[in-house]
Amino acid sequence: MKEITAIQPQLHPALANTRLQLAIYTATGRLVDKRKSTVDADSLPDYQELRTQANDIKRHAIDHLDHYLELFERNVEANGGKVIWCRDGKEVVDFLLTLAKQRKSKILVKSKSMTTEEIHLNDHLEEHGLEPVETDLGEYILQLAHEKPYHIVAPALHMTRYEVADLFEEKLQLKREEVPEKQTQIARGILREKFLEADIGVSGANFLVADSGAVVLVENEGNARLSTTAPKVHVAVAGIEKVIPRAQDLATFLKLLGRSGTGQQLTVYTSFLSGPRRKGEIDGPEEFYVVLLDNGRTKVLQDADKRQALFCIRCGACLNICPVYRRIGGHNYPWVYSGPIGAILTPQFKGLDKDPWLPHASSLCGACGEVCPVKIEIPRLLLELRADIEQAKAAKGEDKSEKLGFQAWAKLMSSPQLYRAASAAGSWVLQDMGDGGWSSKLPFFMNLGPAKGWLSARDMPLPPGESFRQLWRNRRKQDGTQAQPAQTQPSRAGKTSQGRQPE
Amino acid sequence: MPTRVSIFVTCLVDQLFPKVGIAMASVLERLGYSIEFREDQTCCGQPAFNSGFREEARTVARHFLDVFDDAEYIVLPSGSCTAMCGHHFAELFRDDEAMLHRVHAMEPRIWEFSRFLLEVAKTEDVGASFPAKVTYHDSCHALRELGIKQGPRRLLHHVRGLELVEMDTAEECCGFGGTFSVKFAELSGAMARTKVESIRRTGAAAVVSIDSSCLMQIEGAMRREGLAVKALHLAEVLAGGAA
Numbered sequence: 001m002k003e004i005t006a007i008q009p010q011l012h013p014a015l016a017n018t019r020l021q022l023a024i025y026t027a028t029g030r031l032v033d034k035r036k037s038t039v040d041a042d043s044l045p046d047y048q049e050l051r052t053q054a055n056d057i058k059r060h061a062i063d064h065l066d067h068y069l070e071l072f073e074r075n076v077e078a079n080g081g082k083v084i085w086c087r088d089g090k091e092v093v094d095f096l097l098t099l100a101k102q103r104k105s106k107i108l109v110k111s112k113s114m115t116t117e118e119i120h121l122n123d124h125l126e127e128h129g130l131e132p133v134e135t136d137l138g139e140y141i142l143q144l145a146h147e148k149p150y151h152i153v154a155p156a157l158h159m160t161r162y163e164v165a166d167l168f169e170e171k172l173q174l175k176r177e178e179v180p181e182k183q184t185q186i187a188r189g190i191l192r193e194k195f196l197e198a199d200i201g202v203s204g205a206n207f208l209v210a211d212s213g214a215v216v217l218v219e220n221e222g223n224a225r226l227s228t229t230a231p232k233v234h235v236a237v238a239g240i241e242k243v244i245p246r247a248q249d250l251a252t253f254l255k256l257l258g259r260s261g262t263g264q265q266l267t268v269y270t271s272f273l274s275g276p277r278r279k280g281e282i283d284g285p286e287e288f289y290v291v292l293l294d295n296g297r298t299k300v301l302q303d304a305d306k307r308q309a310l311f312c313i314r315c316g317a318c319l320n321i322c323p324v325y326r327r328i329g330g331h332n333y334p335w336v337y338s339g340p341i342g343a344i345l346t347p348q349f350k351g352l353d354k355d356p357w358l359p360h361a362s363s364l365c366g367a368c369g370e371v372c373p374v375k376i377e378i379p380r381l382l383l384e385l386r387a388d389i390e391q392a393k394a395a396k397g398e399d400k401s402e403k404l405g406f407q408a409w410a411k412l413m414s415s416p417q418l419y420r421a422a423s424a425a426g427s428w429v430l431q432d433m434g435d436g437g438w439s440s441k442l443p444f445f446m447n448l449g450p451a452k453g454w455l456s457a458r459d460m461p462l463p464p465g466e467s468f469r470q471l472w473r474n475r476r477k478q479d480g481t482q483a484q485p486a487q488t489q490p491s492r493a494g495k496t497s498q499g500r501q502p503e
Numbered sequence: 504m505p506t507r508v509s510i511f512v513t514c515l516v517d518q519l520f521p522k523v524g525i526a527m528a529s530v531l532e533r534l535g536y537s538i539e540f541r542e543d544q545t546c547c548g549q550p551a552f553n554s555g556f557r558e559e560a561r562t563v564a565r566h567f568l569d570v571f572d573d574a575e576y577i578v579l580p581s582g583s584c585t586a587m588c589g590h591h592f593a594e595l596f597r598d599d600e601a602m603l604h605r606v607h608a609m610e611p612r613i614w615e616f617s618r619f620l621l622e623v624a625k626t627e628d629v630g631a632s633f634p635a636k637v638t639y640h641d642s643c644h645a646l647r648e649l650g651i652k653q654g655p656r657r658l659l660h661h662v663r664g665l666e667l668v669e670m671d672t673a674e675e676c677c678g679f680g681g682t683f684s685v686k687f688a689e690l691s692g693a694m695a696r697t698k699v700e701s702i703r704r705t706g707a708a709a710v711v712s713i714d715s716s717c718l719m720q721i722e723g724a725m726r727r728e729g730l731a732v733k734a735l736h737l738a739e740v741l742a743g744g745a746a
Contacts, residue, residue: 008687015689360687361690363694365643365647409550409551413566423517423518427518454723457724461723463519467517
């Protein structure tokens with residue numbers, strides 16, 4: 001049994017679960033392949049330009065957020081709707097409780113919304129005797145299972161149809177059904193009734209369009225359209241960063257969102273919801289509210305560089321490609337936003353001291369930055385957050401061991417004499433311990449710290465008898481060029497040695 | 504054609520894989536370059552930078568600049584260290600105008616080995632022979648920070664007797680990630696195993712890359728998993744069978 005040396009031992013169950021590993025890797029791999037096939041040069045020749053455009057638009061919108069939010073509010077009101085400004089989740093809950101009380105309604109149908117997950121809306125509504133019902137199939141499954149979303153786009157990515165069969169059998173007391181299509185039919189039958197009973201429909205928002213006061217929703221199941229049009233009241237809950245300036249900007253974002261998320265050129269449904277039903281219209285809600293939620297976003301806005309994390313359009317592409325997400329899965333992240341985007345959002349929203357390990361849990365492979373449709377510099381922000389975290393720790397005098405280690409290391413690496421001495425000592429101690437230059441274990445008194453971590457998962461190379469600089473000197477001697485290292489050019493750092501002349 | 508090239512072999516190659524440095528020098532010499540090795544070189548500072556210790560990284564980066572300030576060409580057997588010197592030094596010294604000036608003056612003189620061969624030496628065929636089936640691992644920083652994808656493959660293509668087979672996860676991280684590999688050892692190991700299985704499926708006799716750090720991770724995992732495949736730096740392949 002291999003020893004666990006990860007600094008986050010809670011990651012171990014996911015890493016040790018080979019069935020889960022394969023399931024996540026396969027499911028995300030399918031999304032990776034599909035994305036690739038819809039953004040490649042043949043399918044979307046201007047993909048890179050679209051990304052740049054999307055980044056420009058988001059940057060502009062975030063830089064002028066106050067302006068566009070007010071413009072959005074004016075246009076929502078002009079359309080007959082109302083904007084509700086909420087500082088945090090509690091204000092959202094209070095608003096919905098009052099609304100439900102006034103309308104004497106108990107059931108709320110909900111379409112998929114990460115923003116409402118962020119504030120644990122369902123739990124709070126249930127505490128007050130209301131019945132929120134998730135109508136996205138994945139979210140419905142998770143609501144029955146009392147789990148949080150595993151993935152921003154595919155919330156029940158980790159569950160097999162057999163697990164869904166178990167769940168439906170237990171929670172719905174129905175005959176066991178293992179065929180996904182039949183499972184969908186079951187959920188659909190139940191949810192249809194709920195759509196008819198509910199007086200309030202709650203949705204999220206993919207985009208808030210400032211120049212038209214519209215809420216734009218993309219989805220594949222049609223449940224969002226039903227949730228927002230069948231009940232008498234529609235409430236869209238959105239983070240303030242979702243606003244974009246113009247309807248025509250959607251031409252950029254809609255091309256990117258479906259492709260990046262699920263590898264679809266467009267999602268099956270794209271709904272533009274602008275206000276309540278007007279005179280003469282045959283459908284739509286009687287009342288239309290947009291809840292604009294802060295919940296920490298204005299705090300994130302204060303950092304002019306790192307606030308680009310708010311450009312995120314929640315496509316999930318960075319999760320799918322991330323070798324870390326694909327191993328540890330969505331439930332090992334401390335907040336609802338998982339994967340690389342979660343690793344840069346969480347510390348900014350929750351504070352640097354809450355889960356300082358999170359931005360460190362990346363090999364910095366950069367795949368996330370490469371697939372981000374709005375070009376958030378995720379890898380660079382991870383590095384910035386690491387620096388912020390270590391600086392905050394140092395300021396508080398916390399956990400000095402790594403800092404001291406790097407201070408000593410920096411001394412060693414900026415002093416050639418010390419470096420050479422340490423190198424000679426290291427190779428003298430280690431060189432005879434391995435078999436063919438590699439070792440699978442070290443004596444117990446050396447099997448510590450980084451060496452122990454390394455050896456827990458792989459063999460370790462040992463320093464050969466001679467370092468490069470020694471080999472190089474020997475080689476030059478053999479060549480008979482120059483016996484002593486020579487100054488080739490004036491150099492600030494002193495000694496240089498010249499190699500062989502071209503043959 | 505310039506005659507003198509200064510090599511920065513990286514701390515990892517100096518300490519653990521010196522043959523890679525020798526191989527790189529041999530290939531460059533074969534092409535007519537005079538190689539200098541500045542003995543005061545140590546590390547680029549990346550371990551501290553990636554761990555969030557910028558002050559310590561600056562100390563080491565400053566030393567690097569002192570050593571290589573006047574070198575005309577600085578060639579490295581590593582995409583990752585090249586990205587550190589060529590891209591991240593500027594981030595480290597963003598608030599220090601004088602240092603930033605030195606960094607920007609040095610950036611165009613920093614060359615990753617395979618790119619130097621193709622773009623400066625303008626050589627695709629270095630006259631090597633290596634009769635074996637090999638697969639190529641794209642190291643993340645070379646691929647995504649330097650945009651190196653086809654270059655090393657073109658160089659391999661010209662090696663006599665070499666057959667290049669692609670693995671299905673060539674662009675997927677091997678899991679090394681510097682201190683990540685020991686801070687999150689189990690996770691890093693899981694990533695390495697995916698890579699090892701992918702290499703196994705190719706039936707290649709060797710996996711080739713341009714970063715010794717990835718190769719250390721991959722070979723360590725291959726040995727642990729009992730896969731008898733060689734892990735070789737591109738320089739070692741290109742130095743092979745030289746006439």
